[in-house]
Amino acid sequence: VALPNLRPGGYSLSASVGGVSLVNSSVWVDTYTKPPYTLELRPDRRAVFAGDDVTFSARARFFDGTPVIGLPLRVDAPGVNSLTTDTNGEATFQVRLVTRGLSVSITAARAELGEVGASASLEVFPSAVDVHWSGSVAEGIAEVRLRARQVSLDRINGGERLDRCCLHDLSLGAPLTGQLITGRIEREYETRTETGELYDYISKQVLKQYNYESKFVVVDTFRVTTDSLGDATYRFAALPDTYYRVSVGSVDSQGRPSEDYGYQYGVHGQASPPDRETDGTLEFGGKQSWRTGQVVEAEYDLGGIPAPARTNAYLFYTLRLGLGVVQVQSEPVFRLPFREEDIPNTSLTAVYFDGRRYSAAHAPVDYDASERALSLKITPDKAEYRPGDTVGLTIRATDINNRPAAATVNLNVVDEALYAVRSDNVDLVRDLYTEYSARVPADELVTRFSHFHLPRFTGGGTGGEPFGVSAREAFQDAVIFRTIVTDAGGNGTVSFQLPDNLTTWRLTYQAFTAKLEATSGTVALPATLPFFVNLLASDSYRDGDAPAIVARTYGDKLKAGDDVTIGVELAGPASLTTKVSARAFEAKAIALPALAAGDYTLTVSATGPDGLIDAVRRTIHVQPSFLRREAVDFRLVSAGMQVTGPTSGLTTVQFADYDRATLLAALARMRWEWGDRVEQELARSLGAQWLRDLNGQRPATSAGFDIGRYEVPNESDAIAILPYGSADLE
Missing domain, CATH: 2.60.40.10 (Immunoglobulins)
Known part of the structure; x- marks a missing residue:
């Protein structure tokens, strides 16, 4: 689904067919910065007794799997404040004599563009x-x-x-x-x-x-x-x-x-009162879902034991898009076959009359979706890729009996770093056969996919490279959103080109057949280099800033102490060309000149032992100010009128009847006036009436003004300001 230009915030996305809601989901639109690497934190046990010692293990990895070596970490734990990762990108620390529930966190000690951190909790039991x-x-x-x-x-x-x-x-x-x-x-x-x-x-x-x-x-x-x-x-x-x-x-x-x-x-x-005086429960003998043709056996229990037999004391009925099976009986055990039309689920209700009072129980009867399991095997043509490589995928779909299946397969490939900003899990079988789908006809499919294709990119730069190597500059958050259909033999192929990110690309797939056999899952596609430069620099600065960028070199071809050379070229309203010496895994700060407003191209390269080389290129925007303000304007509509907004961002235009719009706020305040005084009651009544007349709003709970509540007995021409008052205002 291609989203329109939206303001940052939360939105609801729903799909329906014929007025029947199929799926509702939330979508969050926001500006974001992906973290440069990921942190993990794990305790050696998930639970301990009070007084035990606990060891925590921290691990730092770039998203392509390369360890982040020599990374200083800030630790929030009793007795521990800081750590530095070793040559495996790992570090450990111990918390002694834990006495209560413990939550520990680690964060990057150095400034990063994106938020980087991890936390772990520990359950502490006071006694054995x-x-x-x-x-x-x-x-x-x-x-x-x-x-x-x-x-x-x-x-x-x-x-x-x-x-x-x-x-x-x-x-x-x-x-x-x-x-x-x-x-x-x-x-x-x-x-x-x-x-x-x-x-x-x-x-x-x-x-x-x-x-x-x-x-x-x-x-x-x-x-x-x-x-x-x-x-x-x-x-x-x-x-x-x-x-x-x-x-x-x-x-x-x-x-x-x-x-x-x-x-x-x-x-x-x-x-x-004994437990059986409360509403009962429906027990299914430990079973939670059924395949078609299986018998659902439900027992009505009170207080954890079967309710007694009683002549015509039980009413059982099913609900699915209306009333289904209805049966009155004398025994607490009810049986019915799970039918094809009960997919994805139905609801069972039992009502019991003990001669004095009624009690009831409700429970869903869910479909065992394993009966319609689909298997999808996706095989990449390589175990590991380089930036700009073309990925070839072989796809094979088979049913529960391992027979080939013609399936529709939705594929998307997204940078794993994006899921570190906001996690996402896809389970098509759960969505299709969810317990909440009782309102959804079983022949309608719940699925998500898009035919929106990202523009292709050309990979690294060509010709005229300042450091003799093609710089990585095509960085994307997503590669493809594509739908294919496997052939009668269950086979299909997909190919696409990777951008220049060093990351693990998460391939998410969702597949289904005409019989509503379904499956979903993920496949990891790592894209890495044996030697690379990691750049810490913002993409926007303010006019007059003289920032320092940070360059770091990593890769499995480097070892601690290796010499590297960092090259920097800045082109734009201000320029810089320089080279500095550094060590492997060292964070090297390089000062840029004062920047004037405009756009710049920043290229950073690194060369290491045995001819290792890499370069990245970024575009930097320098603007006069970061100040933003909301402006509101009011104009009467006239012929030929043009509405203008800012050069960037959204402009919201609202049209309203001038005469009515000036009254709505005041009438709303009147409608919700609180209190029992006569003028407050009258304001509520008139506000509701006028809102209805002017704007079509219903009066909600207002029942109109009742003057009789305020009439004073024996004084026909007097009313009180309060229902229990007199004509005397004092």
């Missing part, structure tokens, strides 16, 4: 013992049920998916037998202290002001030992309508404490 409690009240007796389990970090550090929602569950190990648990019961009460008075001039009332504070008093302490299942119970007398705070704790073999606390509400002479 987990203590949990739950409670209930019956007949004035509160029962505290306790459970102690071992905390094991093996699953978390073993690489299982780490979500905050399930972190605690992943850490739970075996029950602890004979574990001592201590506890404290506190009763909560509230104190109220008068702090003054406030007079409301509108309502003409004196209102007292209070400060409320919750306090606790200890009513009991206890010590219990867990049984063979890791459980223990403690009971105490609970007063009616009273909150209690329950605090429990235990200590592991290393003396590390584990604590848990919460609140229990006491209700005298009445048991706490």
Whole structure:
């Protein structure tokens, strides 16, 4: 999709067919600067116990995979402030005696054009013992049920998916037998202290002001030992309508404490409502998706157990673009086959009547898209490329049975550095068969691609090169956006020329067939050089600036201590030609002369041992000022009128009825006037009415002005300023 000229900001992009929304996505338009390299930071473990030491590993890489050697880093970590990467572009540091959750970050110590940084977090468990409690009240007796389990970090550090929602569950190990648990019961009460008075001039009332504070008093302490299942119970007398705070704790073999606390509400002479009084759940026996022809078996549960059988007490129905299957039955188990027309999903609802009240549960019934898996193999003609190379790709598409498939394949090739500015993940199968697609007909396809092709470029400069080498100057963020169709044998080919970036190009593909078999993924296409110069220079300066640019040399053909020569040529309103000596991986600052307004061509070259050479060329814009301001103008429309704006940027033009436009703001303020005074109520009513008459706006919640609310009894000619007032204004 070729975007129009847009202001920076967020936009919503949607696609629909026949009024049915297929996909909605957000698009962010902004000016950006790509980072020159990427930083990574990893701890040696994802979770530790309090008091453990942790080692962090930092790594710096250019986007083509070349290590950034000798890079100074700023570190935000306890006891560590700075690092420098080694000959592999790596560095390590240790944080000792971690006591709580830890977040560590690294950033480039030297100024860079783009933001460069990385962070890592660490989960810290206070103890190897987990203590949990739950409670209930019956007949004035509160029962505290306790459970102690071992905390094991093996699953978390073993690489299982780490979500905050399930972190605690992943850490739970075996029950602890004979574990001592201590506890404290506190009763909560509230104190109220008068702090003054406030007079409301509108309502003409004196209102007292209070400060409320919750306090606790200890009513009991206890010590219990867990049984063979890791459980223990403690009971105490609970007063009616009273909150209690329950605090429990235990200590592991290393003396590390584990604590848990919460609140229990006491209700005298009445048991706490059992869980089954809440809405139930639909259980599918652990299954989450189904292929066509498979039977969906759903069980209606209350409080974690199957609901009881009851004559005609269950209503099951499906929803997909309207009402589907409807069935009334006596058993809590409902079965239906998953059909072709249920793709990508349908919704199942169960309603249960226990003779006294209704409860309900809802759940999606999703399609198992693996049934329509498509395999796409993309083979580059080289393992590694040079800037300006032509890339040849061989494509083969096969179905789930490894048979050739004629597929439509969308391809885009984008600089990996751009994804460091804003990440992106593509999953066509999820988009096509998403659980949110119940409103989407199954014969309509969700996909994204563009037929917009970038202009071709010619690669490095030709002829007249100041340093005897073609300078790299064609730098692009994206190479192609292209759609191809594989033949009946499932085969296809694509070729395109790379620009001069040293990076890894991310090839993203999305493929689908007429049967809606689908797949998506990425392929890395590295483009690198054995020796290259890295230039740190802005593309714009202010008139009169005398900046210093920074040149650095890298590559796997260099080693620490190698001598290199940096050459600089500046052409434009001001000029410079110079050469300086440097060492491999050294950041060499080179001063430019004072720059006058205009455009410049900056060429920087580097020569190293054994004839190694590289050069880059950039265009620099120097302008009188960076100052920008928004200007607003108002003009009456006349015949032949021309609207002019700035030489760059967007100009927004709005047309409005002159008479109406002058009233809209005032009427909007009237419409949303707050208060119960008679003039405030009248303003709301009139504002809503006039907005509707002038601009077609609906009056929303306004119900009109009711003069009867303000009439004073026994005084037919008088109204009060407030509904509860009198005719006397005082």
